[in-house]
Amino acid sequence: xxxxxxxxxxxxxxxxxxxxxxxxxxxxxxxxxxxxxxxxxxxxxxxxxxxxxxxxxxxxxxxxxxxxxxxxxxxxxxxxxxxxxxxxxxxxxxxxxxxxxxxxxxxxxxxxxxxxxxxxxxxxxxxxxxxxxxxxxxxxxxxxxxxxxxxxxxxxxxxxxxxxxxxxxxxxxxxxxxxxxxxxxxxxxxxxxxxxxxxxxxxxxxxxxxxxxxxxxxxxxxxxxxxxxxxxxxxxxxxxxxxxxxxxxxxxxxxxxxxxxxxxxxxxxxxxxxxxxxxx
Ligand code: NDP
Numbered sequence: 672x673x674x675x676x677x678x679x680x681x682x683x684x685x686x687x688x689x690x691x692x693x694x695x696x697x698x699x700x701x702x703x704x705x706x707x708x709x710x711x712x713x714x715x716x717x718x719x720x721x722x723x724x725x726x727x728x729x730x731x732x733x734x735x736x737x738x739x740x741x742x743x744x745x746x747x748x749x750x751x752x753x754x755x756x757x758x759x760x761x762x763x764x765x766x767x768x769x770x771x772x773x774x775x776x777x778x779x780x781x782x783x784x785x786x787x788x789x790x791x792x793x794x795x796x797x798x799x800x801x802x803x804x805x806x807x808x809x810x811x812x813x814x815x816x817x818x819x820x821x822x823x824x825x826x827x828x829x830x831x832x833x834x835x836x837x838x839x840x841x842x843x844x845x846x847x848x849x850x851x852x853x854x855x856x857x858x859x860x861x862x863x864x865x866x867x868x869x870x871x872x873x874x875x876x877x878x879x880x881x882x883x884x885x886x887x888x889x890x891x892x893x894x895x896x897x898x899x900x901x902x903x904x905x906x907x908x909x910x911x912x913x914x915x916x917x918x919x920x921x922x923x924x925x926x927x928x929x930x931x932x933x934x935x936x937x938x939x940x941x942x943x944x945x946x947x948x949x950x951x
Pocket of ligand 1: 799822823824825826827828829850851852853854857870871872873891892893894910930931934
């Protein structure tokens with residue numbers, strides 16, 4: 672998909688438009704620093720413009736809003752992303768809602784959330800569930816009529832994944848069940864999945880015997896677990912017990928890899944689409 676974006680970026684550049692992503696990073700959360708660095712690097716590798724506006728952890732909400740307002744008005748900026756989580760004194764909703772919907776490449780503004788719900792293609796789809804859908808399409812997994820079970824109902828992953836995959840249309844048309852911490856007998860529900868999407872945030876939570884033989888498993892989770900055998904002292908694992916699950920599933924995404932890089936790709940994709948609005 673990144674290779675597919677390259678000619679689109681060249682075409683835009685030919686019209687004097689370099690697709691640009693601005694990332695606002697408040698504070699020094701180590702995982703956020705890594706994500707922001709990866710996003711910036713991916714932009715640069717494709718010849719897109721990228722900038723990261725770093726603000727100290729004690730920044731006031733008014734100062735964050737002022738930066739978003741400046742980016743909203745800057746014609747060189749096509750995509751704006753505010754890295755979450757934000758420090759406690761900054762209201763996440765107020766900041767996300769202040770981003771111009773046509774620059775909201777993360778798809779967290781209510782206008783885009785609404786458009787995704789009603790299947791309006793001008794809405795930006797949040798990068799993670801959008802990437803999940805693209806992985807299914809491009810791996811030849813039939814979603815039409817399939818039973819997709821999503822574990823997790825966050826506004827970032829589970830809920831938009833349900834909206835996207837239950838739409839009428841290609842790469843969708845699924846029958847979706849969304850589970851969460853109050854779901855009764857979760858393994859019994861997950862065993863009914865043709866496609867199981869885990870977005871929980873608990874290391875290796877989904878066991879091998881929770882998966883129907885032949886099911887497709889998409890592991891969204893990224894969790895740090897202690898590992899004294901590596902220099903960093905930890906390693907990353909998903910929400911699925913990969914070793915057990917790979918024996919049962921027909922296809923499964925790895926962690927690290929899989930959904931993480933796809934999320935970045937879809938962010939680039941949304942930014943290029945945002946820039947195209949200015950070309951037409
Ligand atoms: P949230 O914490 O916002 O949501 C987690 C969801 O899992 C909630 O709906 C919660 O239920 C549910 N849950 C938690 N415990 C259980 C349980 N014991 N049984 C059933 N359901 C449970 O997480 P996110 O959606 O933001 O992220 C999920 C994971 O995906 C994390 O590991 C995160 O790091 C990763 N992630 C990865 C991305 C990528 O690019 N690869 C992008 C975004 C997230 P309830 O609502 O009832 O509390």
